[in-house]
Amino acid sequence: MMAEASAEILVEHAGALTDSLTHIEGRPLSAWRAESRSFFNLPDAPVVAAGHQAQAWHAGIVAKTLWSDALARARNATPVHVVVDQDAFDGFFVEWPAREDGLWKANGHRFSNATQEIAALRAPAFRAQEIEHVGETPEYVGAGLARLTAALGLFKNSPNAALQITRALLHGVAHIIQEPRIISASAVMGTSFAQHLLERMVREPDACAQSYNLALQLHPRAARPLRVDGSRSELPLWILNESGERVHASADSVRAARANNQPLLPRASLLGVLLRTALADRFTHGLGGKIYEEVSNDWIRRWLGWQPPHFDVVSATLRLPLENKHNQTHLSGPHQHSFRSAWCDPDLTQTTQAGPSARRRHFLNTIAALPRRSAQRKKLFQELIADRHARRGELAGTLTQLQDVANAHMQARQSLDVAMRRSWCVSLHPPGAIEALSTQLCQRAQDLGA
Template sequence: MKANADDRYSGEPSEFRQYRAPRANQEVFVDPPLDEAAGLLAENRRLLAQHDSRWSAMRHEARAQMIKDAVRYTRVYRDTSWVSQDAERPIVMAGHQPSLFHPGVWFKNFALSHLSAKLNATAVNLVVDNDVAQTSAIRVPTIDPATGLAAYRSAQYDVAGGGVPYEQTTVGDRKRFDRFDREVAQAVRPLVADPCIEQLWPHARAAIDRCGVAGCALAQARHALEGDIGLKTLELPLGVFCRSRAFAEFALSILTEMPRFQQCYNESSAYYRAAHGIRSSAHPVPDLADKDDWFEAPLWIYGNQSPHRKAAWVRMRDDAIEISDLGNRTVRIETRNLSDAIDQLTAAMTPEFKLRPRALLTTMYSRLVLSDLFLHGIGGGKYDQLGDMVTKAFFEITPPRFMVLSATVHLPGVEPKDVAGEVRALRRRIRETHFQGERYRDEPGVDSSLVDQKQALLRQIPPRGERTQWHQKVTRVNRLLADQLMDVRQDLQRQLAAAQRRAVAQSVLTSREHSFCVYPLDYLTESFYKMLG
């Protein structure tokens, strides 16, 4: 079933779905609604079945391998006896980086388990461990003893500051890692008596003993905790499925046609930018470049000994392609025979030649090959509309639809106050002391005759073009009144500074960005199940 890049999108912003994170406490965003999931899954399976036989064969091999690998991976740290061996069972997927993310992201994992039970499907969460870890710290909400107001305190689980992919983030300070739960719990205790870091971190200490990698430990700890509360999902790091023959076949379908893929990719990106009024060429994704006879591919290359990601580049050579980081890593793949080429690329993926997809390619493979329904967050849902355009233009097929989910959960017991409104009101009053001093005629030290002059001037506004002298008189009176209201203004400015401090504290309390580990586990699970219900 063929489709053109323009079939779904006309280039107008209204043709793209608009996704916005919910702001109110325990508010959920789901598009399309959960009760349409069964129909969406059935529609996607019908659509995927219409693609030609090479897709069917690739899917069959890839899914069987993924479930086998995911069971093997997951059973190391939690029970998998519930996993069905039915090869035809639908697969529902989601994915995220292995970080201590906020509850809106964690909600997807609960929805994944909930939908898989409802749809009689297997749930697989993809651990996106090829993304670069930004930090080894989280901001913990607390109460500043000096002010009595909410503030942030940083807590680190390691000395390293990120900069390399999650799968490369070995822990350098084990003592710091081991005491992280106590540090977080102590910091958040003035606001939350029983943060779930205390249930999470014993799993993290056990995981770090097994793998030594922070990204692995954080993901396994969170997934083990999900097992403790009854969620039935499998997990698999992206780095594992990248070593499969099916992924090699998918990658080769692009790499052997890089000039055409690059054209489809860049034209779709330009189209997306124009439709959204985006001026930056780096958003939503940078264009793929070319230089000499090399074409940049939507993949990364790195290895254990030099873990910093570099762009993958491809060069055509007769009946072969070369894949390189344009540094010290290059492999040559003979392409005369597809099966042999797949074997060669699979064999080339070693600990020192890690070929990993970028974001759009990751979800493209996950949706076209691995799953029947993919659950995105807000950001993924926005950008994967671009992925759909690339899929249509290059593969000439219509991609299956996805769902977008997110939620907002505030800290327990937090009652939002309109401190921002108080700040606006105080700013308005301070401005009045400069330009509407007559409002303060009853304040001590205010000359009522100046107020009378101002009111008389306002009753006798001259016609346009004749107001120069009138304006000068009004300005003079305003200045005199402003001088007399200096004490009032200073008191208002002190009130404003205090209100601004309270507003900052309020923004801490009502933020949706706190790590899930600072919340009580029962409070979060009850909130999520309520929203799913």
């Protein structure tokens, strides 16, 4: 096995925690947080948190949890993991590298099926489908897949698929971190602060939606703008219907949903505000979450006139130590002319010069000298095409060799892309790799005085 390189880590630390005496929405921040912690039965102590959807986390995602663990140890705080369970559940699919004819390819296995538009909190826990054929893969990858399968089975009685997957993945790093308290994003709507913001949204739907849309100008692709139409204005919420599907929410439909005790779920921009303000003394996002939160900050500032507490941004790139000599041999070989160029101009196979071959240049120059749309010009162009076809036949062996080289080059490039992926599930890394990543992040936390 090749030696695994150390991870490339990215840490944007926001510095000191927000003063809990700060007033937000007419009350001390400490009061909102105390009520949220009581709601979730958390200790009356600082909270540091991170979270993610129920999917195959790569090292960059787990880095958020490792960073939160480092902060929790340094500040004697409670670590919390938030299960983002309001997203549509796409099943649980894991890929891994396998060698075939000397090349790396990605094999995949679906442990559970998708539930279309059903929110993850309504997707039932599942019996993990066994992997029938792993293929030729490093021993540590096969062992990681076996551990992940066993962990999914260990938590098969979880209330839903989102919690099952989250618990299984956290189980894989349980020997590195303190056990975090797990809460669901859907449950955050039950906190007093969430209910307070909900009341304001329903009372001020136009202002809420307009401010949200203006904030989206920072990152237009982060989300779809909300409809602004009085009491029919959209709000950054989902309504969960009886089938478990998420339905867009307006002020009117939210009132009706509350009257019927239908669950309301926060969209990403609202969830971040709730977590940063009323739950965690410090929340850690990845690079994607940073974009949402920049929109959220501008939205809340425009709408309510205050700034949500700061957040940290953490990510990491950690690749598997996969052998790449075969790929590098094919990619570093000499290439005089590509197959595509030679197919268009077969006589390039007979020369090392760049540009059109002498034979093709003669045709092109003669054609260019003839009057446009003339019969002679058309006839000579047809002769050029016929000549190219004939030369392809005469040089078929050479062209076939070039095509083989091109195919080998393409396969080597695809193999290298697979080998260099940063998105393999964290369970697949060799022993000690995630521990080393944790050590790096702990050291960075110490260096920053976090």
